Amino acid sequence: MRQGGRVAGKPSSHRSDSAPPAPGLAARQAAARLLAAVVDAHTPLDGLTDNEHGHPQYRALDGRDRALVRAILVTALRHRMTIAGLLSRRLEKPLPANATTLSHILHVAAAQVLFLDVPDSAAVDLAVTHAKADPRTARFSGLVNGVLRALARAKDVELPQALATTDDAPEWFGDRLRKAYGSETAHAILAAHRIEAPVDFTVKADPALWAERFGGIVLPTGTVRVERLPAAVIELPGFAEGAWWVQDAAAALPAGLFGDITGKRVADLCAAPGGKTAQLVLAGAKVTAVDTSKSRLTRLRQNLDRLGMNAEVVQSDLFDYTPAELFDAVLLDAPCSSTGTVRRHPDVPWTKTPADIGKLADLQRRLLQRAVTLVKPGGRIIFSNCSLDPLEGEDLHRTFLTEAKDIIDDPIRLDEIPGIASFVTPQGTLRTTPAGFDLGNPALSGLDGFFAARLRRTS
Known part of the structure; x- marks a missing residue:
């Protein structure tokens, strides 16, 4: 032309x-x-x-x-x-x-x-x-x-x-997906990235009721899902009353991997904006939410206030944080490349690089090394992030176990949470991708890409 x-x-x-x-x-x-x-x-x-x-x-x-x-x-x-x-x-x-x-x-x-x-x-x-x-x-x-x-x-x-x-992704991103998941699954992930993600809610009680009110469905894991929001979040029924919070179904899984935590002291590290903190409180734990960002903790407090929940909130760099007493359990949802959230944030492949992934994986390794020191002997540690890249998930988990002292793997079982069997790997870790969880309707299917592993401190 x-x-x-x-x-x-x-x-x-x-x-x-x-x-x-x-x-x-x-x-x-x-x-x-x-x-x-x-x-x-x-x-x-x-x-x-x-x-x-x-x-x-x-x-x-x-x-x-x-x-x-x-x-x-x-x-x-x-x-x-x-x-x-x-x-x-x-x-x-x-x-x-x-x-x-x-x-x-x-x-x-x-x-x-x-x-x-x-x-x-x-x-x-x-x-x-x-x-x-x-x-x-x-x-x-x-x-x-x-x-x-x-x-x-x-x-x-x-x-x-x-x-x-056409694969709608930078070449480096598509190459890493193909290396990690194979051509067929990588293509399915990239295809899912073209479709706007559904909206998921974690509800305090009665998921079926809220699914009916929102015109959505209840996933096997208990999350309520709608294809599109019927109104702005703050205008939805139950918002002001604190009956629910928006949280992707995959992001809601790690906090459920502790088992019964009623009355136990649990630390949510890198906690803001607080979805997992709220889950832990709802499960009956005495929660300490730690984050380095003052503004993000302000948002966490606002979310907890709306939900009518209480937690100890601590602003601190994790490397400088020393609690008065070790915790019964620790959740580390670590900062990562966020490549598992591309459906919601399509800028991610264009704002991150392979070098960024390497740097973030190193940060996660150091955060995990610190996190395991904050739990009592016998206590559980959940490590998770919303990356699709094995360097931040499977590879990190495997390497950490070979190097860590007094830390053992605590494999996730297929039946621990209803509906998670297809996400549990042969190694006992949890892996979700946007290409999984086919519900027959692409607009309702899939999950954010998430990795989670469970560890236990022996002494």
Whole structure:
């Protein structure tokens, strides 16, 4: 497709300074700016789109445009390689390496044309206006127009084939999944990442009642699941009363692996935002929640207050934390690469690198070495994280056991929690992936990727 734009600098190629901005242009400009921050600067999307502390260009928008920006970004990241492939077919030659702004404008528009309920004409026209308004891309406005209009004409034929033959992930991420799980399971995981995750609730009591109220189902593990939220979380029945909290079904599993903890002193390390703390309290434990982040602990306290629960809350770096008395049990849900949460956070593969995974695995190993010293002899330690990478899970667990003194494996049994048999590995650890837990409906199936192992201190 030939470049069809006017020469940069000619008056007719730019809107007049006195003309009002095109409706919707600010949202597209913000989406392109934030997409650049994710892809080029590896900035997490949640921080950029935080309503109080997010990117200024995002916070300047009204609520409706903010929602549109998030929808565009999630879609553009979820289908980034498919979009890139379809765009490249319409270019006579690849875009220059330094044409990142132009690339982001095209991706933002293509996400709307291919996947969102936005009229093709509106998406294309705003992309052309966007290109003309930026001196770096003004001379490419004709190219933007031609490429996107050709994409809109061909999408019904080409999009299904592109989705069937493309893995929507950076090459490094797909390679690691294939190495860990094999080609078939890796492909299934990547396919699941394209589908928005369902919403899961841990309820205090009567899951069937809450499933009926939310129009959802009860999973075999006791979690209540809905395909889509019927309203904003704070507007749902039971929120103000503290009857439940939002928590992925996989994230709810580790806290249930202690057995009976009624009356026992249990430490939840790296505890914020507090979903597992709440589970431990609900199970009857005397819980100490430890986290290094003051702001995250503030959120944990707010969550516990809403739920009507009490726990000792301690702000401390785990390496500096020394309790007055050792605990009966310890849960370490360690900070990780979060590659198990890509369905919810499609920016993760684009903001993390293999080097990050290595550094995080080393941090987890050191945190686990510290955590096992906080439990009494005979006490259990649950180690877990939401990574799909064996370096942070299976490999770490195996290496730790060969090096640790006075720590033995305490394998998880198939029947400990209803519904977990398919997640328990032959080694007695727990592994979930987005490709598992097929419920017949892709929008209701799957789990976050999670790893959990149970250990016991001998002396």
